[in-house]
Amino acid sequence: MTAVSPMAGGGAGPQNVFMDQFNLEARTQRVWDINHAIWFTLMGVGGGVFLAGRILNLTEGLGYVLGIPTVDVVSFLAIAVGGAILVADLGRPLQAWRAFVNVRTSWISWGAWSDLIFLVVAGLLVLPALSLGGSEPFSGLDWDPHGGDGGGLALEIIAGVAAVVVMTYAGAVLARPRAIPYWNSPAVPLQFLLSSAAMSVAVVMLIEVIAGEPVTAGQMVLLSVLTAGLLVTIVAHLLTRTGEPGKRESLERLLRGQYRGLFAGLVVAAGTGLPLVLAVVGAAASGARDALAVLCFLLLVPGGFWLRLLTLRVGIFPPVHIPGVGGSVATPAGG
Amino acid sequence: MTRWGMVIDAARCVGCQACTVACKTENQSPLDAWYAPVIEWEEGEFPDATLNYLPVLCNHCEDAPCVTACPSGALTRRDDGIVMADEDVCIGSRACMTACPYGALHFFEDRGTVAVEGAPAEAVPSVPERYAHQRHVRGAVSKCTYCAHKIDFGLENGLEVGVHPLATPACVVTCPAECRIFGDLDDPDSNVSQYLAEHGGGEALRPDAKTLPSTQYVGLP
Numbered sequence: 048m049t050a051v052s053p054m055a056g057g058g059a060g061p062q063n064v065f066m067d068q069f070n071l072e073a074r075t076q077r078v079w080d081i082n083h084a085i086w087f088t089l090m091g092v093g094g095g096v097f098l099a100g101r102i103l104n105l106t107e108g109l110g111y112v113l114g115i116p117t118v119d120v121v122s123f124l125a126i127a128v129g130g131a132i133l134v135a136d137l138g139r140p141l142q143a144w145r146a147f148v149n150v151r152t153s154w155i156s157w158g159a160w161s162d163l164i165f166l167v168v169a170g171l172l173v174l175p176a177l178s179l180g181g182s183e184p185f186s187g188l189d190w191d192p193h194g195g196d197g198g199g200l201a202l203e204i205i206a207g208v209a210a211v212v213v214m215t216y217a218g219a220v221l222a223r224p225r226a227i228p229y230w231n232s233p234a235v236p237l238q239f240l241l242s243s244a245a246m247s248v249a250v251v252m253l254i255e256v257i258a259g260e261p262v263t264a265g266q267m268v269l270l271s272v273l274t275a276g277l278l279v280t281i282v283a284h285l286l287t288r289t290g291e292p293g294k295r296e297s298l299e300r301l302l303r304g305q306y307r308g309l310f311a312g313l314v315v316a317a318g319t320g321l322p323l324v325l326a327v328v329g330a331a332a333s334g335a336r337d338a339l340a341v342l343c344f345l346l347l348v349p350g351g352f353w354l355r356l357l358t359l360r361v362g363i364f365p366p367v368h369i370p371g372v373g374g375s376v377a378t379p380a381g382g
Numbered sequence: 383m384t385r386w387g388m389v390i391d392a393a394r395c396v397g398c399q400a401c402t403v404a405c406k407t408e409n410q411s412p413l414d415a416w417y418a419p420v421i422e423w424e425e426g427e428f429p430d431a432t433l434n435y436l437p438v439l440c441n442h443c444e445d446a447p448c449v450t451a452c453p454s455g456a457l458t459r460r461d462d463g464i465v466m467a468d469e470d471v472c473i474g475s476r477a478c479m480t481a482c483p484y485g486a487l488h489f490f491e492d493r494g495t496v497a498v499e500g501a502p503a504e505a506v507p508s509v510p511e512r513y514a515h516q517r518h519v520r521g522a523v524s525k526c527t528y529c530a531h532k533i534d535f536g537l538e539n540g541l542e543v544g545v546h547p548l549a550t551p552a553c554v555v556t557c558p559a560e561c562r563i564f565g566d567l568d569d570p571d572s573n574v575s576q577y578l579a580e581h582g583g584g585e586a587l588r589p590d591a592k593t594l595p596s597t598q599y600v601g602l603p
Contacts, residue, residue: 071421071422071423071434071436074485076479076480078476078479078480078489079476079480137473137474137475137521138472138473138474138475138476138489138490138491138520138521138522138523139472139473139474139519139521139522142454142471142472142473142474143473145453145454145455145456145471145473146453146454146473146475147453148453148454148455149452149453149454149455152449152450152451153450153451153452153453153477154451155451155453155475155477156453159453220451220477221480223447223450223451223481224447224450224451224480224481224482224483225447225483225590225591225592225593226447226480226481226482226483226588226591227480228590230480291590292590362480364483364485365483365588365590367421367436367438367483367484367485367587367588368436368587368588368599368602368603370423370425370434370602370603371603
């Protein structure tokens with residue numbers, strides 16, 4: 048039994064013989080790590096694949112599992128597994144239902160609701176198509192599982208909106224508080240959204256290739272736009288507020304420190320830049336498009352995961368006080 | 383309206399860590415969870431080296447990012463400004479810990495062992511009502527409450543909060559250098575307000591976080 052205490056989370060400097068951890072220095076957050084990176088990635092892919100399948104009109108013709116389009120099954124599985132990982136990582140998993148309570152201010156509550164709404168509504172949408180042992184027990188439900196009528200379209204829109212929130216909220220959770228300057232930026236949720244969208248298009252293209260359907264130039268153009276946007280957002284985030292305490296240390300770790308190779312290699316080069324080049328080539332050259340699509344998938348999904356994991360790992364709290372730099376006058380006393 | 387707050391005169395701190403231990407004893411915080419540590423650091427080179435001290439604790443912020451981030455509603459801000467953690471409601475998401483700029487929240491991690499032999503898995507241990515604040519839930523987050531149990535006890539029994547030892551946070555009572563002052567920030571005649579007025583107002587830690595803390599500092603190095 049141990050307790051994780053950020054106040055005691057600094058380096059074990061030699062100054063304090065009584066409790067050697069209480070030193071004035073920037074400290075790295077160690078609260079969220081690989082489980083959260085997997086959760087963020089799966090949620091991004093889950094919401095994104097559902098949307099990409101519909102935007103690219105690829106829900107039909109790419110195979111079915113129990114009568115449900117493969118694209119949707121992948122989406123549901125990703126969100127269900129991501130959610131299960133999140134629940135398992137909670138300190139008190141049996142109390143997980145309480146995550147729905149604080150929708151007034153908490154992005155995690157928004158995320159919990161969007162996950163639930165997505166799974167329920169998207170599940171309802173495809174339910175009429177469910178096939179069990181040769182029969183379709185829910186075929187009497189009065190809507191088109193492909194959104195071809197009013198009821199189906201309404202369900203599709205609600206599920207689509209929920210999917211966008213699912214793709215974005217993890218970034219918003221990180222970006223809202225000011226405690227960690229590297230996270231406190233609109234670039235973080237934007238990166239997560241664009242990365243989720245790019246990974247999802249790549250997953251859908253992979254399903255296409257497996258199903259023997261040709262990847263189109265339009266899909267490659269979409270992928271190149273998304274990866275270009277992601278690259279711009281990553282670079283912009285690296286170039287803003289660079290001298291701010293906390294962010295300075297985060298950038299140091301990403302660009303020159305222990306994560307330099309992983310960030311430059313797996314996230315920027317292999318995970319974003321190379322897929323961008325491949326997508327542009329794929330859009331122009333039809334011959335190798337399927338192979339390029341598979342390559343993009345193999346590069347983008349690990350790149351997206353490492354983007355999230357490194358974002359978490361370079362989350363650094365600046366020192367609570369910087370000697371010589373006066374704090375602002377706090378709220379006035381006496382009312 | 384009452385807004386409880388603490389002024390810490392960092393220039394008075396002698397680094398004895400009595401507050402750290404008094405808090406630990408009063409609140410029986412989980413292993414390794416220190417609600418009120420004293421940060422210390424060296425400056426300069428021998429023979430002109432100095433040792434600086436900075437007592438820290440929950441800042442009980444008016445715009446508390448932990449309360450905002452908490453999905454379960456376990457973290458709440460009372461009408462008197464004290465930010466409380468209800469460990470029975472906490473789900474252990476630790477969102478508050480990433481949101482707090484001061485590192486004032488502590489996760490009681492369940493590593494599969496029990497604190498007290500034979501204690502139930504969820505709570506350790508069963509304690510009388512008087513010591514309810516000493517009961518901590520594994521898998522949940524706990525924090526400094528400004529010793530809210532003592533404040534409430536004082537108010538119920540007509541004791542002056544911030545003055546009577548039974549109605550004042552343990553860290554304040556025990557400090558030999560009297561570097562901590564506790565009282566009502568909204569009362570211009572209170573000890574904290576008077577102290578702040580004498581020193582030209584208080585300073586906030588991490589002012590960039592814009593949390594409007596009720597723990598304020600004077601004499602920061």
